Amino acid sequence: xxxxxxxxxxxxxxxxxxxxxxxxxxxxxxxxxxxxxxxxxxxxxxxxxxxxxxxxxxxxxxxxxxxxxxxxxxxxxxxxxxxxxxxxxxxxxxxxxxxxxxxxxxxxxxxxxxxxxxxxxxxxxxxxxxxxx
Amino acid sequence: xxxxxxxxxxxxxxxxxxxxxxxxxxxxxxxxxxxxxxxxxxxxxxxxxxxxxxxxxxxxxxxxxxxxxxxxxxxxxxxxxxxxxxxxxxxxxxxxxxxxxxxxxxxxxxxxxxxxxxxxxxxxxxxxxxxxxxxxxxxxxxxxxxxxxxxxx
Numbered sequence: 199x200x201x202x203x204x205x206x207x208x209x210x211x212x213x214x215x216x217x218x219x220x221x222x223x224x225x226x227x228x229x230x231x232x233x234x235x236x237x238x239x240x241x242x243x244x245x246x247x248x249x250x251x252x253x254x255x256x257x258x259x260x261x262x263x264x265x266x267x268x269x270x271x272x273x274x275x276x277x278x279x280x281x282x283x284x285x286x287x288x289x290x291x292x293x294x295x296x297x298x299x300x301x302x303x304x305x306x307x308x309x310x311x312x313x314x315x316x317x318x319x320x321x322x323x324x325x326x327x328x329x330x331x
Numbered sequence: 332x333x334x335x336x337x338x339x340x341x342x343x344x345x346x347x348x349x350x351x352x353x354x355x356x357x358x359x360x361x362x363x364x365x366x367x368x369x370x371x372x373x374x375x376x377x378x379x380x381x382x383x384x385x386x387x388x389x390x391x392x393x394x395x396x397x398x399x400x401x402x403x404x405x406x407x408x409x410x411x412x413x414x415x416x417x418x419x420x421x422x423x424x425x426x427x428x429x430x431x432x433x434x435x436x437x438x439x440x441x442x443x444x445x446x447x448x449x450x451x452x453x454x455x456x457x458x459x460x461x462x463x464x465x466x467x468x469x470x471x472x473x474x475x476x477x478x479x480x481x482x483x484x
Contacts, residue, residue, distance in 0.1 A: 202438030204378040204419065228434035234427060243435050245397040245462035267461075275384035275391060278447055280357075282380040282395045309397030309462015310435075 206281070212288045223285035227265070227311075231291070235323055238297065238315045244287045245309035252311055254304055261291045263311065296320075378440040379415065379464075383447070387476060390446060390468040397462030398435065404464060408452045413466070416441040448474045 212224040227242040240261070244252070247265035255262040265287035293315065301316045379394040396404070398419050405416040418439040449471040457466045 202436070204436060204438045204440040206378050206380045230433055230435045231431040232428040232433075233431065234429075241435060243397045243462075245395045248461055274386045276386070277382065277384045278390075279381060279383040282382060306461075307398075308400060308459070309395075 209283075211285075223283060224288045225283075225285050226289050227263070227287045229289065236317055238293070238317065240291070240311075240313045240315070242287070242289065242311045242313075243309065244311050246284060247287065247306070247309065247311075249306045252304065252306060254302070254313060256293065256297070256299055256302065256315075259293055259295060261293050261313075261315070263287070263289050263291075263313070265311070377442055379417075379442065381442070381444065383444075385447065385470075388470060390448065390450060390470060392444070392466040392468065394464040394466075395462065396459070396464050399459075399462075399464075401459045404457075404459065406455075406457055406466065408446075408450065408455055408468070411446045411449060412443055413446055413468075414441065414443045415464075 207228065210226045212226055227244050229243070230239075230241040232239055240263070242263055242265075244265040244267075246267035248268060251266040251268070253262075253264040253266075255264075267284055267286060296317050297315045298318045302313065304311060304313045306312075379396045381395075382391075382393040384391045384393075392413065394415060396417065396419075399417050400420075403418050403420060405414075407414045407416075416439075419437045446468065450468040451471055454469045455466065457464060459465075
């Protein structure tokens with residue numbers, strides 16, 4: 199067992215530039231972004247979003263992750279306690295131009311979206327051998 | 332109005348007095364109406380966040396637990412207390428990776444709740460879909476609403 203105890207974090211709502219026409223809330227998903235020598239990986243926490251509800255777009259160097267969730271509760275149910283909300287997710291990132299756009303892959307497991315953005319060949323670090331002259 | 336008992340002290344939070352006020356305010360909102368439009372609040376940061384609802388036959392407990400595999404979740408019901416335990420292991424901890432952002436935390440959790448009614452512990456079902464754990468607890472026969480016909484004397 200890990201010693202650390204998990205905590206619930208207050209979710210942030212997306213600050214929009216324009217006004218929304220739909221009466222729904224959009225949240226900022228928590229993310230991990232890490233980089234290895236060949237790819238940048240983005241993992242986003244989006245509980246309640248089915249595989250078909252995810253939209254990923256990359257345009258003009260901006261990566262957009264969107265998740266639409268289906269409302270889980272039936273209409274005949276009365277709420278007794280409500281600690282999380284069923285809202286949608288949206289987050290945007292500025293990416294470096296070194297991403298190979300054709301090879302982006304995304305998977306969704308247990309409410310966590312993993313997007314692997316491979317780097318272009320020329321952007322990968324290269325070891326330069328020094329030859330004896 | 333639904334009767335709910337979540338009046339146990341919150342052991343893990345020193346802010347239990349605020350927690351009590353929050354619950355009272357929520358109860359007030361439920362009476363006034365439009366409760367569902369108010370933003371939900373996490374209870375003192377105790378993981379996982381829960382939504383509890385009921386209909387005539389079942390009590391539904393939904394927990395937001397993304398990234399936790401069904402095999403890493405433990406659930407037990409004893410009398411009127413339900414305990415959810417688990418651990419998030421899916422942490423990338425490779426030395427070769429350089430992190431730009433690290434917001435998803437790993438660790439273990441355990442939460443005990445008092446159920447609003449007696450349930451049939453042998454018929455409890457749980458499933459985990461897209462990071463949301465849904466537990467369906469059928470109400471015990473004696474707490475289900477019963478219609479009583481008034482006889483003409």
